[in-house]
Amino acid sequence: MRHRGWLLDPYISEKQAIYWFKTTEGRAVRVEERHNPIIVAEPKPEYTIDNLVYLFEEHPYVLSATPVTRYKTIHRDQQTQYVEVKIDQAEDLEEIVKYAERLNEVKEVFNVGLIPIQWHLIYRGVQPSTLCEFHEINGKLEEIEKLDDSESTEPPPLKPLIFRTSERYSVDEVHT
16 A cells, blocks of 8 residues: 655664654554665775675674675765675674674774664665655555655644643652
8 A cells, every 4th residue: 555654753673674654644654674784894905805705694693795886985986895794683783793893804894883773764765754655565665765845844744642740749759
C-alpha cells in the first residue's frame, strides 16, 4: 500500500529498522525493514584490499566485505580503495569496530561516529520529520522517497496531549 506522511520516530530494534509515520490523513503507520550496519575500513599502504576483505569475511558477524572506491576528502580530488563491511546487526557493530581497530592491516575505520539509525537514514536519504512517500506490504517497507515540502507551512496532523498536574502530589524523598 502506498502512503504519504511524515517520518516521526525511526529506531533500530534487533535486526530491524522501525519507522513510525503520521500520514497526511492523520493515521499512525508503523513499517520495518532489515537493517545491516555498514562500516568502511582503509588498509595501510603495505597491505592490499584483498587482504582486508579476507580478514573481515572471516569474522562470524560480518555478512560481506566488498572493495569500494571513494573520495579521500570532501574536496573530491583523490579517490582511494576501501573495504565496505556489512554487519549482521547493530548490536554487533561495536565488536566489529574493535576487531577492525586491532587488525594491523587497518589504517582507519569510518562511519562509526553516529548511532546506527542515523547511518541507516543517511543511506536511505531521509531524515526525521520529513514528508515522505512510502510503499509497504504487510508492514514491510518496500520503498521510501523524501518529498520536497520546503514550501509548505502546514504541520503534520498531530493531536495535542494535555496533561494536568495537581499540586497535591510532591516528592519528599528520593531513594537511590
